[in-house]
Amino acid sequence: MKVLVTGSNGQLGSELRDILESDSRYETYFLDRKQLPLDQTLIIQDILGMYQPDLIIHVAAYTAVDKAESEPVLADAINHLASEEIAQYCRLNGAKLIAISTDYVFDGNSDIALTEDAPVDPINTYGLTKLKGEQTILKWHPESIVIRTSWVYSTYGNNFVKTMIRLMTERDEISVINDQVGSPTYAKDLAQAIVDIIEGEDWVGGLYHYSNEGEISWYDFAVAIREIKGLDCTINPIPTTQYPTPAKRPKYSLLDKSKIKRTFKVEVPDWRESLVQMLNKL
Known part of the structure; x- marks a missing residue:
């Protein structure tokens, strides 16, 4: 099977590379932003045609959440219009497609875990x-x-875990938001879930949710990182209002994973177990 992965240098793309490249059943192509410039939508289908993949795992995205507020046209080209070109290519050429989206499609006003059919109402670009x-x-x-x-x-790229370790090593005291609630996702776990879906007997199209199990705030996440790493730093919980950003964040975006577990029998590890695993690897 020919598998093409977009966003090859990102966290999830890197984890997928670790799993897929060592498996002789797959002929893999990992494309970065130079090889597949998603902002140049007119040439996307031509580039994909050069590889003729049986399956595309579309991971690449414009992910600079705050910067997107001042670059809405570029963010839309990469996240929306490029995705359209990739989907059209797959439809025209009989290729399968797995694409990654975000909890930021929700407004954050729920107080129960969000299913795939929960109302969407994004509060940022x-x-x-x-x-x-x-x-x-x-x-x-x-x-x-x-x-x-x-x-x-992930152990790859820049992320909250690495930032917290750096700040807690450099400073005696930091502040972390405690009123945004959800669950983290270890990219290695998501990569494995994607591979399990590919290798499964059933292919059922549609929307799915995946994050690690559990419900925490960013503050809880930071405290766990400190404990596991054995760092000595005071962490102060603060409300979102004390840390204003250009883009609003949903207050509550815990994802309900029932559908993906039921449909594809994928495993969803607990967030703390996965954090320990990542920190040990790091």
């Missing part, structure tokens, strides 16, 4: 462009699998 992306994918290629995830971290 990034969330809006990702929502338009997932909608256009399922419009053009309904058999696609779109997976919403949240709070992604």
Whole structure:
């Protein structure tokens, strides 16, 4: 099977490379932003045609959440219009598609874990462009699998876990938001879930949710990192109002994973177990 992965240098792309490249059953192509410039939408289908993949795992995205507020056209081109081109290519050429979306499609006003059919209402530009992306994918290629995830971290790339370790090493005291609630996602776990779906007997298109099990705030996450790493730093819980950013964040975006577990029998580890595993690898 020919598998093409976009966003090859990102956290999830790197984890997918670790799993897929060592498996002789797959002929893999990992494309970065130079090899597949998603902002140049007119040439995307031509580039994909050079590889003729049986399956595309579309991981690449414009993910600078705050910067997107001042670059809405670029964010839309990469997250929405490029996704449309990829979905059209897959439909025209009989390729399968797995695409990654985000918990930021929600407004954050829920107080129960969000299912795939919960109402969407993004409160920032990034969330809006990702929502338009997932909608256009399922419009053009309904058999696609779109997976919403949240709070992604990995041994690769820049992320919250690495930032917290650096800050707690440099400072005696830091402040972390305690009123945004969800669950982190170890990119290695999500990569394995994607591979399990590919190798499974059933392919069922549609929307799915995946993050690690559990419900925590960013503050809880930081405290766990400190404990596991044995760092000596005071962490102060603060409300979102004390840390204003250009883009609003949903207050509550815990994802309900029932559908992906039920449909594909994938495993969803507890967030703390995965954090320990990542920190040991780091």
